[in-house]
Amino acid sequence: DAGITQSPRxxxxxxxxxxTLRCHQTENHRYMYWYRQDPGHGLRxxxxxxGVKDTDxxxxxxxxxxxxxxxxxxxxxxxxxxxxxxxxYFCAIRPGQGAYTIYFGEGSWLTVV
Amino acid sequence: xxxxxxxxxMDCAEGRAANLPCNHSTxxxxxxxxxxxxxxxxxxxxxxxxxxxxxxxxxxxxxxTEDRKSxxxxxxxxxxxxxxxxxxxxxxxxxxxxxxxxGTRLMVKP
Numbered sequence: 001d002a003g004i005t006q007s008p009r010x011x012x013x014x015x016x017x018x019x020t021l022r023c024h025q026t027e028n029h030r031y032m033y034w035y036r037q038d039p040g041h042g043l044r045x046x047x048x049x050x051g052v053k054d055t056d057x058x059x060x061x062x063x064x065x066x067x068x069x070x071x072x073x074x075x076x077x078x079x080x081x082x083x084x085x086x087x088x089y090f091c092a093i094r095p096g097q098g099a100y101t102i103y104f105g106e107g108s109w110l111t112v113v
Numbered sequence: 114x115x116x117x118x119x120x121x122x123m124d125c126a127e128g129r130a131a132n133l134p135c136n137h138s139t140x141x142x143x144x145x146x147x148x149x150x151x152x153x154x155x156x157x158x159x160x161x162x163x164x165x166x167x168x169x170x171x172x173x174x175x176x177x178t179e180d181r182k183s184x185x186x187x188x189x190x191x192x193x194x195x196x197x198x199x200x201x202x203x204x205x206x207x208x209x210x211x212x213x214x215x216g217t218r219l220m221v222k223p
Contacts, residue, residue, distance in 0.1 A: 033210065042200075043157065043213035058210060090156050101147070102211060104156035 002103035003027045006091050012111045019078040021108050023091030025071075031094035032074040033058075033102065034066065036087040043090065049074050081112040117201045122218040125195075131188040133217050135201030138182040144204045146177060147211060148186045150197040157200065157213075160186065191221045 003026040013019050023032060033048040035058075045058030047066040055066050063085060067075045078085055091105040118136040125131040137146060147162040161168055161175045163184070168175045174187040188195055200216040 035213075042215055045210050045212070048210060059212075101159055101162060103159060106156045107154075 002093060002105070004091055004093055004103065004105035006089075006105040006108045008108060009106070010109045012113060013081050015082060015112055016080050019081050019110065019112075021076045021089055021091075021110070023074045023076070023105060025074075025093050027093070027095070028071050029093040029095050030071075031102070032068065033092040033094070034064075034074065034076045035090045035092060035104075036060065037090060037107075038087050046076065046089075078110075081110075083112050086110060086112045117203055117214055119199075119201050119214065119217045121215065122220070124220050124222055125188075125191045127193060127221055127223050128190055131186075131191040131195065131219060131221070133186040133188075133199050133201075133219065134183065135185070136183045137201070137203050140181050140203050146175065146181075146184050147202040147204070148173070148175065149200045149202065149213075150195075151200070151216075152194075152197040160199075191219075193221050193223065195219065196221045 005024045007022045031050055034046040035043045036046055037043050044060045046060055046064050047055055047058055049055045049068040052068055052071055065077045087110060089108045089110060092102045094102040145162050145164050148160040149157045150160055151157045161170055161173050163175045163177050177184045198216040198218050200213050202211045
C-alpha cells in the first residue's frame with residue numbers, strides 16, 4: 001500500500017465540462033505524478049510535481065492542468081473535457097532521492113461522452 | 114532516453130520459472146533498470162530494480178548482463194496470479210519520470 005488515494009474512482013462526464021481528479025497521499029512525499037493509460041499506448045506521463053506549487057509538463061500535457069497547493073494533494077484538471085480524454089488516470093508518488101522507484105495508485109476511470 | 118525492447122507476449126506453465134527478457138542496448142552508465150507489472154485493471158506494481166549487479170527480492174530476481182545491454186526478470190515459481198503485463202523501464206531523461214513502453218503480456222497457464 002503506497003498510501004495513495006485517488007478520487008473519484010469512476011466518473012462519466014459530458015464533453016465540454018470541467019473535471020478534476022484528486023490524488024491524496026499520506027506520507028508527505030515530494031514527488032507526485034499523473035499518468036494516463038490507453039489501449040495501444042501504455043502509460044504516458046501527463047504532469048508531475050516536485051514540491052508545493054512546483055509542477056512540470058510530461059509527454060501528453062495538452063488539455064490538462066495541475067495544481068499542488070499542499071504536499072498531500074495533487075489535482076489534475078481537464079478544463080473542458082473531450083472524448084479523447086476518456087482514459088484511466090493513475091497517480092503515482094516517489095518516496096526518495098537517488099533511485100527512481102515510484103508507486104502507483106489504483107486509478108481513476110474517466111469516460112467523456 | 115534509453116529505450117527498451119520486450120517481446121509482446123509469453124506463456125509460462127504454472128509452477129515453472131518465468132524468464133522475461135528485456136533489451137536496453139542504449140542504456141547509459143548511471144541509468145537503472147526497473148521492472149513493474151500490471152494486473153488487469155489495477156495500478157502498476159513495482160517489482161524490482163538494479164544498476165549493475167543482479168538483484169533478488171521476495172517477488173523476483175533481476176539478472177543484468179555484464180555490458181548492461183539486456184536484462185532478465187525471473188519469477189522463480191510462476192502462479193496464475195502472476196498473469197500480467199510486465200514492463201521493463203530505464204530511467205527517463207529528466208530523472209523525474211519513468212517512461213513505460215508496451216511491456217510483455219505474461220500468461221501463466223495451469
